[in-house]
Amino acid sequence: MKGIVLAAGSGTRLYPSTIAISKQLLPIYDKPMIYYPISVLMLAGIKDILIITTPQDIENFKKLLGDGSQFGINFTYKIQNSPDGIAQALTLGEDFIKNEPCALILGDNIFYGPGFTGMLKNAAKNAKKGFTTIFAHQVKNPERFGIVEFDNNKCIKSIVEKPKKPKTNYAVTGLYFYDKNAAKYAKTLKPSKRGELEITDLNNIYLNKKTLKVEILGRGFTWLDTGLPKALLDAGSYIRAIEENQGIKIACLEEIALRMGFLNKSSINKTLKHYPDNDYYNYVKEVLNSYS
Numbered sequence: 500m501k502g503i504v505l506a507a508g509s510g511t512r513l514y515p516s517t518i519a520i521s522k523q524l525l526p527i528y529d530k531p532m533i534y535y536p537i538s539v540l541m542l543a544g545i546k547d548i549l550i551i552t553t554p555q556d557i558e559n560f561k562k563l564l565g566d567g568s569q570f571g572i573n574f575t576y577k578i579q580n581s582p583d584g585i586a587q588a589l590t591l592g593e594d595f596i597k598n599e600p601c602a603l604i605l606g607d608n609i610f611y612g613p614g615f616t617g618m619l620k621n622a623a624k625n626a627k628k629g630f631t632t633i634f635a636h637q638v639k640n641p642e643r644f645g646i647v648e649f650d651n652n653k654c655i656k657s658i659v660e661k662p663k664k665p666k667t668n669y670a671v672t673g674l675y676f677y678d679k680n681a682a683k684y685a686k687t688l689k690p691s692k693r694g695e696l697e698i699t700d701l702n703n704i705y706l707n708k709k710t711l712k713v714e715i716l717g718r719g720f721t722w723l724d725t726g727l728p729k730a731l732l733d734a735g736s737y738i739r740a741i742e743e744n745q746g747i748k749i750a751c752l753e754e755i756a757l758r759m760g761f762l763n764k765s766s767i768n769k770t771l772k773h774y775p776d777n778d779y780y781n782y783v784k785e786v787l788n789s790y791s
Contacts, residue, residue: 500623501596502540502548505588506533506560506606507579509553512727521556523606524563525731528738529779530750531563532725536604537570538750539674541759543602543619546572549595551579551588569770570752571761584695589677589685598679600626605673605724609734610634611741611749612720622676625712631705632676632712633658635669636722644670645699647713655706655713660699669715671702672722678710753783757790764790 510517516525523533533550540548548567552560557576567574577591588603589596602623622632635647641662648657648666658671675698684704688696705711716722723734742748753770756762764787774780 500543500545500547500626501592501599501601502543502545503588503592503595503601503603504533504536504540504548504550504606505579505585505603506536506550506552506556508582510726513731516728521552521559522726523552524556524559526735527609527725527731528735528742529748533560533563533606534752535609535750536606537564538752538755539604539610539619540602541570541572541752541755541761542616543623543676544759545602545623546761547575547595548572549575549577549592551577551591554578554580571756571759571766582695583690585673585698586685586688586696586701589682589701590696593682593686596679596682598682600676600678601681602626603675603677603681607725608673609723609725609738609750610672610674610716610721612716615716615720618714622712622714626676626678629678630710630712631678631681631702632714633702634672634674634714634716634722636672636716636720637668638670639668641665641668641670645702647671655711658699658702658706660697671699672716673724675702677705748779748782751779751783751786754786757786 506523510522513522524531550560557578564574575595579591625632638644642665645658645660646662646665646667647655647669650656685701688700691697725731725734738749753767757767767787771780
């Protein structure tokens with residue numbers, strides 16, 4: 500199964516902070532924003548990941564992430580010349596996907612909560628069986644999102660993009676697990692009134708085919724979209740509070756690589772020799788020392 504991180508866009512809502520750098524390279528407390536979506540794909544067992552970004556940012560992503568071998572995974576890079584919609588990521592990634600199931604995640608989304616790894620693995624299994632899975636989370640301002648309406652059996656009845664009168668407050672998050680047909684269906688989409696290939700239109704294709712599933716991220720689960728200055732600050736404060744209270748690090752890619760069996764202790768130790776003595780890498784060393 501393949502994974503795609505969409506880390507393009509100009510990040511204008513964060514100007515002037517993002518004039519010279521991609522927002523996905525900005526720090527969320529103690530690590531770059533893009534570590535968080537990458538960690539989600541890794542927890543789903545995905546090792547082949549495509550990073551889609553802009554012409555001006557691609558070299559910075561390559562400098563940060565390299566080929567992925569330090570995390571036991573493989574990175575490929577692709578340029579999106581203009582932000583023409585989330586669904587465009589699938590057409591740009593068609594050659595990378597190669598008719599395999601794939602997961603698509605937005606580069607500014609952060610997920611954290613109980614049972615998440617099990618949800619991810621279940622979604623990956625369903626994608627291989629021909630089903631698509633979206634993830635929904637309650638929000639207080641549903642008119643800003645694609646909103647899911649359910650029938651009496653808790654099955655998806657409709658998905659409406661930014662409805663003026665939302666029928667629920669369950670928003671579709673920026674994480675999607677698709678079957679092998681995603682790129683083919685995405686190529687049939689027509690631009691919306693705002694000139695974009697809408698991911699909601701793609702999801703509605705699967706809904707009409709009755710192959711769309713939804714995972715509800717319930718109470719106690721956190722989903723953060725870090726596209727605004729306040730959201731960026733809130734996300735950093737949230738991550739700091741969790742990490743300091745629990746003594747863990749969220750989205751530590753080296754730790755995930757170890758626990759998922761992508762790398763062994765010896766391989767990670769060799770990589771650590773090239774990095775400075777700081778809080779993040781000292782944590783990785785502690786994980787290695789405690790791991791049997």
